[in-house]
Amino acid sequence: MSFIQYLINGISLGSVYALIALGYTMVYGIAKMLNFAHGDVIMVGAFTVYTLCSTLGLPPAVGILVAVVLCTCLGISIEKVAYKPLRKAASPLAVLITAIGVSYLLQNAVLLIFGADTKAFTSVVPIEPIKLADGQISISGETLVTVLVCLVIMVSLILFINKSKVGQAMLAVSEDKGAAQLMGINVNSTIAITFAIGSALAAVAGVLYCSAYPSLTPYTGSMPGIKAFVAAVFGGIGSIPGAFIGGILLGIIETFGKAYISSQLSDAIVFGVLIVVLLVKPSGLLGKNIQEKV
Amino acid sequence: MQKEKINLISKFKNANKNFKSNCITYGIILAAFLLIQILVSAGAVSNLIKGLLVPLCTYAILAVSLNLTVGILGELSLGHAGFMCVGAFAGAFFSKCMVGAIPSAIIRFPLAILIGAVCAGFFGFLIGIPVLRLKGDYLAIVTLAFGEIVKNIINCLYVGRDSKGFHFSMEDTASLGLEEGGEVIIKGAQGITGTPNDSTFTIGIVLLLITLFIVLNLIHSRDGRAIMAIRDNTIAAESVGIHITKYKLMAFSISAALAGVAGVLYAHNLSTLTALPKNFGYNQSIMILVFVVLGGIGNIRGSVISAVILTLLPELLRGLKDYRMLIYAVILIAMMLFNWSPKCRELREKYSFKQLLAKRKNKKEAA
Numbered sequence: 001m002s003f004i005q006y007l008i009n010g011i012s013l014g015s016v017y018a019l020i021a022l023g024y025t026m027v028y029g030i031a032k033m034l035n036f037a038h039g040d041v042i043m044v045g046a047f048t049v050y051t052l053c054s055t056l057g058l059p060p061a062v063g064i065l066v067a068v069v070l071c072t073c074l075g076i077s078i079e080k081v082a083y084k085p086l087r088k089a090a091s092p093l094a095v096l097i098t099a100i101g102v103s104y105l106l107q108n109a110v111l112l113i114f115g116a117d118t119k120a121f122t123s124v125v126p127i128e129p130i131k132l133a134d135g136q137i138s139i140s141g142e143t144l145v146t147v148l149v150c151l152v153i154m155v156s157l158i159l160f161i162n163k164s165k166v167g168q169a170m171l172a173v174s175e176d177k178g179a180a181q182l183m184g185i186n187v188n189s190t191i192a193i194t195f196a197i198g199s200a201l202a203a204v205a206g207v208l209y210c211s212a213y214p215s216l217t218p219y220t221g222s223m224p225g226i227k228a229f230v231a232a233v234f235g236g237i238g239s240i241p242g243a244f245i246g247g248i249l250l251g252i253i254e255t256f257g258k259a260y261i262s263s264q265l266s267d268a269i270v271f272g273v274l275i276v277v278l279l280v281k282p283s284g285l286l287g288k289n290i291q292e293k294v
Numbered sequence: 295m296q297k298e299k300i301n302l303i304s305k306f307k308n309a310n311k312n313f314k315s316n317c318i319t320y321g322i323i324l325a326a327f328l329l330i331q332i333l334v335s336a337g338a339v340s341n342l343i344k345g346l347l348v349p350l351c352t353y354a355i356l357a358v359s360l361n362l363t364v365g366i367l368g369e370l371s372l373g374h375a376g377f378m379c380v381g382a383f384a385g386a387f388f389s390k391c392m393v394g395a396i397p398s399a400i401i402r403f404p405l406a407i408l409i410g411a412v413c414a415g416f417f418g419f420l421i422g423i424p425v426l427r428l429k430g431d432y433l434a435i436v437t438l439a440f441g442e443i444v445k446n447i448i449n450c451l452y453v454g455r456d457s458k459g460f461h462f463s464m465e466d467t468a469s470l471g472l473e474e475g476g477e478v479i480i481k482g483a484q485g486i487t488g489t490p491n492d493s494t495f496t497i498g499i500v501l502l503l504i505t506l507f508i509v510l511n512l513i514h515s516r517d518g519r520a521i522m523a524i525r526d527n528t529i530a531a532e533s534v535g536i537h538i539t540k541y542k543l544m545a546f547s548i549s550a551a552l553a554g555v556a557g558v559l560y561a562h563n564l565s566t567l568t569a570l571p572k573n574f575g576y577n578q579s580i581m582i583l584v585f586v587v588l589g590g591i592g593n594i595r596g597s598v599i600s601a602v603i604l605t606l607l608p609e610l611l612r613g614l615k616d617y618r619m620l621i622y623a624v625i626l627i628a629m630m631l632f633n634w635s636p637k638c639r640e641l642r643e644k645y646s647f648k649q650l651l652a653k654r655k656n657k658k659e660a661a
Contacts, residue, residue, distance in 0.1 A: 101626030271439030
């Protein structure tokens with residue numbers, strides 16, 4: 001019985017990783033840059049909902065809506081100010097280091113505004129946990145909602161990218177920016193839209209993450225952010241179903257590692273998975289292998 | 295005597311640019327060292343600054359060694375604090391074990407430094423083999439992962455010693471199964487306590503000079519040029535017969551070993567060494583990166599100077615302490631935009647000092 005409960009806990013954690021990884025993989029797949037600040041946008045989203053719902057007492061729906069809008073604006077402005085000027089920089093390190101700077105900036109700005117103490121986040125999911133097998137196994141409402149939201153977002157993202165005109169433009173930009181521009185695609189706005197979608201997803205992920213794990217600090221986003229990147233790499237970066245599968249698997253691995261190996265070493269196990277994946281199959285489970293051309 | 299002096303001066307004048315630049319770097323550090331020593335003996339230095347002297351050397355060494363990876367090898371490592379952690383624990387472990395056997399700090403401390411450097415270098419080599427096959431973003435994430443793994447493992451590592459030898463455990467002190475009179479050396483999350491305080495400012499400066507000597511000589515050697523060729527164009531470098539893996543590993547391991555040296559220096563400045571996120575975590579790696587970025591990526595002298603400035607500033611301006619991290623973040627973003635954005639570079643070239651001088655000259659000539 002405990003095995004099944006661990007499995008469910010793993011899926012619960014994994015669905016959050018998957019949700020964050022969807023945003024990661026989206027931005028990485030199209031803009032070809034690792035957005036280190038993604039995890040911190042999650043934190044900003046969670047803080048927005050915390051302020052609106054837990055402090056001001058507004059209904060959760062309003063809070064989530066405001067958080068999504070705010071994070072979208074934040075994502076677009078980060079891209080405009082920090083990443084866009086460096087898109088053509090000589091060194092690929094430039095934009096990566098700037099992304100780290102943005103991540104740091106968000107963390108410390110929130111730290112100055114809200115302070116370092118842990119905030120108790122009130123869950124936005126009003127569903128009672130489901131008990132199975134005489135109460136030995138329980139599935140929380142947050143888990144159900146997160147998995148569901150994750151699936152819906154995944155399917156709609158796939159449809160959006162493959163069926164809509166903007167989505168096709170994104171694919172074109174990800175393959176060749178120059179050629180896409182010659183075909184009349186506005187590269188700048190396409191990348192801005194990508195960041196907007198990624199950040200909106202981050203806001204949703206932040207709210208659901210903090211509903212499931214209700215302690216909120218300015219550093220809340222950074223670790224799940226990095227782990228979600230591991231999940232995205234695991235599933236094959238740039239692949240949307242891959243992010244989902246990678247996230248769920250990583251969550252299960254982490255929970256089992258905690259339960260059966262050592263609770264202190266769980267982070268080490270997750271990162272160990274990353275190193276093994278990169279050694280054995282660097283393109284990830286569902287990723288495409290890209291040959292280097294001269 | 296006079297003739298010799300003139301000879302020396304003319305030799306210096308004729309020496310190549312690199313040699314001169316290196317001499318200036320060493321000179322700055324020696325001058326700073328002498329100045330501080332004079333101030334200390336005159337009693338003009340507050341205790342706060344005295345306490346900062348060894349950390350200053352530590353950070354300068356870390357910045358120089360990270361610059362070797364980021365600036366010369368052209369790969370972003372976010373696990374530099376991890377290597378520092380390995381060095382710190384290896385060195386402190388050795389010192390703690392050998393306090394009885396080698397009472398003289400003059401012999402023990404260099405040995406501890408050597409062991410710290412070798413351990414960190416070895417880890418750098420081990421991690422480097424798989425990791426250096428990756429590029430850019432992946433390398434950054436994997437090194438970050440490595441740093442976290444090291445911190446994580448050390449936090450649950452227990453090592454004890456009794457008459458039968460060393461005992462290891464990953465659980466707690468009780469499971470070490472020590473005999474009576476046995477001593478626990480590494481206590482998991484509580485780390486190592488009672489490391490001898492061997493670090494002094496003089497040793498720190500000597501180590502910094504040695505680090506600079508190693509890195510600067512490496513850069514201007516045949517190997518260094520090969521490493522920079524790999525940075526500038528891997529495929530071209532490979533096609534002229536440069537062994538990519540060998541040189542990448544070389545730079546990476548040397549960088550890791552030097553971080554280990556800084557770690558040993560750091561460990562012997564504290565009485566209790568613990569692997570907290572504060573001192574060996576991701577944030578520490580980022581802080582070292584900020585030093586490198588502010589000093590100029592690839593500019594070794596700049597790294598030393600910026601490490602000193604960024605360590606001293608928040609301490610001197612107490613009001614800034616809360617904003618320290620925020621300022622670091624802004625520096626990181628602003629410096630990257632200023633130095634690397636193509637538009638900014640154009641502007642800088644247009645309005646650079648040299649250009650303005652040239653314009654003025656042209657005007658004068660025209661007049």
